[in-house]
Amino acid sequence: MSPAGGLPPNRREAEVRRLLDTPHPPLPPDLAERAARRGRALLRRRRTLRRALCAALLLTAALAAALLLT
Numbered sequence: 001m002s003p004a005g006g007l008p009p010n011r012r013e014a015e016v017r018r019l020l021d022t023p024h025p026p027l028p029p030d031l032a033e034r035a036a037r038r039g040r041a042l043l044r045r046r047r048t049l050r051r052a053l054c055a056a057l058l059l060t061a062a063l064a065a066a067l068l069l070t
């Protein structure tokens with residue numbers, strides 16, 4: 001009997017447990033460094049895009065104000 005109150009063992013749970021009990025695959029030694037570098041690049045790209053969009057918005061607002069005031 002399983003410890004879950006007399007219910008039959010869950011096949012999916014047994015498969016997951018079997019997968020987790022196997023040895024983990026080896027990871028590249030520089031995985032954390034590459035992930036950090038990729039994260040910094042992603043943040044840099046987002047920041048650049050945000051600044052470009054803000055500049056375009058400010059330019060559009062300035063042009064609209066100039067057109068409305070003339």
